[in-house]
Amino acid sequence: MSTETTTFTTTDAALTRDEMAKIVAADIPAGAFVNLGIGQPTNVSNFLTAEQGVTLHTENGMLGMGPVATGDDIDEDLINAGKIPVTELPGASYFHHADSFAMMRGGHLDVCVLGAFQVSGGGDLANWHTGAPGAIPAVGGAMDLAIGAKATWVMMGLFTKTGESKLVEALTYPVTGLGCVSRIYTESAIFELADGTVTVRSTHGITFEELAERLPVELVKAA
Amino acid sequence: MSTETTTFTTTDAALTRDEMAKIVAADIPAGAFVNLGIGQPTNVSNFLTAEQGVTLHTENGMLGMGPVATGDDIDEDLINAGKIPVTELPGASYFHHADSFAMMRGGHLDVCVLGAFQVSGGGDLANWHTGAPGAIPAVGGAMDLAIGAKATWVMMGLFTKTGESKLVEALTYPVTGLGCVSRIYTESAIFELADGTVTVRSTHGITFEELAERLPVELVKAA
């Protein structure tokens, strides 16, 4: 699950959201138990193959979650953490909220994929609260998800609308979890984080050198 | 469950074990959830009536335990905490060990009836370990049972073989639980314990005055 031997690659164009989701999906080891956060990470499920045999966890109490339900399959008692009706796969199981979060907190899930406002080079994650004055905070399962799985991966845009890097030296947004992120997927690059070192696995529509210039953290190019 | 208005009574003869068990059974409120410890307390179940609607808990993971199993009803997967084969009543449920002890520790059982080596006037209980040199200790569920239920009742002989009182000012045996016992049933008397006061509800084969002389704790006679 950690940084296997990675070879640096580069492509001319930035990744689309589907391309990002497809890469994340391909990186998930066969047979893994995975929680996909709300938003972009949910899209990863569309690119998992049956051969991978990945089991999806939803923190509202289910393993073996299937695709989004449509038409007659919609059942208000069967929803995911984003409150979207989903389906049940053969071999599924249901459990209560304490057992569900115990499963997560106890380190039983292999991978959790989350969105983020910011990630630090040390793997600190900010994704729950803008910290803006007057903003009403809501945390949900964000903090549990951040620190629970064996590996926490982030999918995010690398830059804010105003062009600032969301991969930062130190978080300016409120912390969700410390030192928990080990991989970041963005449209412009994919990063591996380990022991304070940020390794660039690939760049997309940008060269390693350009990236190194724009980001406020020291980058290592994968071999 | 606590000392309702009690009227002092006395009988000429000491209580037999069955008489003690019958009195305990009659004292259990209708509809109560009860755990009966190993030994004398187990005998209480023989005197519970169907009308009482008492539900028995066994800490190895069951509510709705029925009588001891005999003949073809013996099932090695269905035993009580004393490892005796038992039966299942309609409306029973099974759960794992952590849930079972959570049920107890969380104060959900109404009454727990236990044996004892000693009880102090303040309700401290000793029933798990003689503390003798070389004795191998074994605690089982004793400490959980002592402090878990809403009311903990003890059934014991009032005197040791050498005639010393087992109702004591301060325990000389190792503690099982502090301040947990609210009622003691013995062959010679029944005691209510509350806030450091020991009230004698009844005597059997002994007068209140004789009892007061033999016991090392101050006794109050029920009105």
Added chain:
Amino acid sequence: MAPRIAATAAEAVANIHDGATVMIGGFGNAGQPMELIDALMDCGATNLTVVNNNAGQADAGLALLIKERRVAKVICSFPRQSDSWHFDEAYRAGELELELVPQGNLAERIRAAGAGIGGFFTPTGYGTMLAEGKETRVIDGKGYVLETPINADFALIKALRADELGNLVYRKTARNFGPIMATAAKQSIVQVSEIVSTGSLDPENVITPGIFVDTLVTIGGNN
């Protein structure tokens, strides 16, 4: 004690008093005891502390209780949603206290209350705003926050089916907070689609044993 069977939701919630702490099950619409919440609205109890995953949505249920200022405090993980306007307004007006708890800690604190645990060290939230003012400890190199149990006077729960002893089964992800809230409240009030005769539920499949259920009411019955 076999649970009281209430004829109506109004009768089921009639003894909820001003100032009570009320847990309300459900995650999204799944497992939300809507009829019991409506009855709580009608019964007039005020100055409530509500424990729920959210803080009301749109113009129904908990949102209405908040709109009418019947709720003094909400303990939840995810108050702000696109349609949480009544919460937003009451909170911004300073007329509603909010205790924001990560969802897994919320579940574990509810479980702890039911299980008689005095507090526990959880890694979730360590190093974040939500741990401010709380005791923390580093155990084996990992940071933990001390969290305390959340008890309640009442729990409002939706289950699928009960037997006459109050044993419950749930349906799919509607199980969520129900089983743990039932253990943490002094009185659990449960709406079900049907009440079946004792002995109809397989003891292996009971999710909430009847010991945790005080009041049952049948609602609808179309599940």
Added chain:
Amino acid sequence: MAPRIAATAAEAVANIHDGATVMIGGFGNAGQPMELIDALMDCGATNLTVVNNNAGQADAGLALLIKERRVAKVICSFPRQSDSWHFDEAYRAGELELELVPQGNLAERIRAAGAGIGGFFTPTGYGTMLAEGKETRVIDGKGYVLETPINADFALIKALRADELGNLVYRKTARNFGPIMATAAKQSIVQVSEIVSTGSLDPENVITPGIFVDTLVTIGGNN
């Protein structure tokens, strides 16, 4: 990952190594994975720490492991029994370390390990010999002891039935420690009477989700 299906008990336990901590399910004979324990005996692993409710009985199973001095330490609640002679001898000879834990604390500590809890305050054992040297705290006037999680390398468990994904159901009071031990061990090795096809178990009734199961072996099959 779907569990490995071992052809024999010997194959199932083959990777248990010297010095491993091994949890063994069962309470009395109910849920005791006798064939796996026998296989552990045959596989030769030594210097083991064993977590079990007892410390072996008569001349079989765990008692034989202790007799052969393959066990360096036992963590249990009730070691001394009428037929625990091998334990008694090894313990008196100072050749076996004993950590005696009240049964409910044992269960809760195992659960805590599986749930990622760093420690918890329990009332059980407060003021007793078994709390000596442990941190204590008075919370709301009640005394508590801080207890720590018990993790293991392996768990040996007996369940009734598994599907191919490792979802488990148990039988009656044979459930006992199985579900929590499965969560607390790095590898859970489970003997079952039969393995059924995926989709054969009702997702509502799964007691141990397959995520907690690593190895399955079919034994007997007469339950």
